[in-house]
Amino acid sequence: MIDPSLRAVLRSRYTIRRFFVMFCLLLAGLLVLLWLITALGPDHAAWREASTNFLGNFATSVAAFLVVYGFYVYITPPGLRNAEVVPLRDVEIGDEIIRASEDISNYWFWGRSGNYFRSVVLPKLDEAARARRRRITVKVVLPDPCQAGSGELYRRLKIGLGEAADDNTLAANVLATVVATVQACRANPYLKAEIGLSRTVPVLRYDLSSAGGLVTRDAKKLPAILVNAHNPYFDMLQDAVENELAQSRLLSWDDAAAMPADADGFAPELLSSVRGLPIFTDEVVAAAREAISKASHYV
Secondary structure, rough: OOEEEEEEEHOHHHHHHHHHHHHHHHHHHHHHHHHHHHHHOOOOOOOHHHHHHHHHHHHHHHHHHHHHHOOOOOOHHHHHHHHOOOOHHHHHHHHHHHHHHHHHOOEEEEEEOOOHHHHHHHHHHHHHHHHHHHOOOEEEEEOOOOOOOOOHHHHHHOOOOOOOOOOOHHHHHHHHHHHHHHHHHHOOOOOEHHHHHHEOOOEEEEEEEOOOEEEEEOOOOOOEEEEOOHHHHHHHHEEEEEEHHOOOOOEEOOOOOOOOOOOOOOOOHHHOOOOOOOOOOHHHHHHHHHHHOOOOOOO
C-alpha cells in the first residue's frame, strides 16, 4: 500500500508533467543510443547484439509505461484522479474530526444531536477564529424536535445503542447545540453560523470542512469514511448538507443584541431572541443545561 500523502504527490499535476518530460527524454536517449550502436557497431559482435537487445527491451518497456500512464491521465478527470476515500477505524474518528477543524474557513455539520460538535469541534473552531483573526463560517443541520415522531425515533435509536433516553432527549440536545453555537457567535465576531432544523432524523453524521469530509454512523464502534476536499465525492457530501439546510427551518439571531450581564445561554431573553426556535418546556431547558455542561468523547 502506498501512503495516501505519497499517492497525492504522485498524482499531482506537477509530478505528472515532469514524469512525461523525463520519461520522454529517457525514451529518446535510448532510441538514439540504440541507433548509434546499430549503425556504428561492428557486425556480429557479441557486445553489439547484447546491447541492442537490452536497449530495445528497455525502450519498449518505457514506451509501454508512457502509453498506459498517458491513457490513465487522459481518461481520468483530475477530481477523480486526486480523490482520496479512506476507511477509518473507530479509534481514528475522533482525531480526524479534530484535524478537519484545523486551519479552515468553512465547516458543515449534519447530525442528530451534535454532542461531539458542540463540546469539542465548536470550541476549536472558536479558538482558531480568534487566534488567526480569520472568518470561519459554520453551517449546522439538526432535527426539528417539534416534528411529529422525531423525539420518539431518536429515543428508540439511543435505546437501541444501549444509551439512556426519553422523549425529551432529542429536544434537549438540539437546544444545547443551538445555544452553544449562538453563544459562540455572539462572543466571537470572527465566527458566523447558520443553523437549520430539519424535518428528518438522519442515520448518518456528516462532518465536513474545507480540509475534507467525514461520514460516520450511529454506534461509536462502527468504522467511518474519510474523503479529502476538492473532488466529486466531497462535493456530493457537501451538496447533501447544503440541500438539507436549504429545506430546513432556518434560525436567526442578532449577535450584537444587548443581553443581561448575568444571563446564561438558557435565559428566557436569550432563547426568545433566537427567531425560529421552538418554545421549550422548563423540563427540556433543564435537561439541555445539564447536557451542555457534559464533556463528550467520540470513543
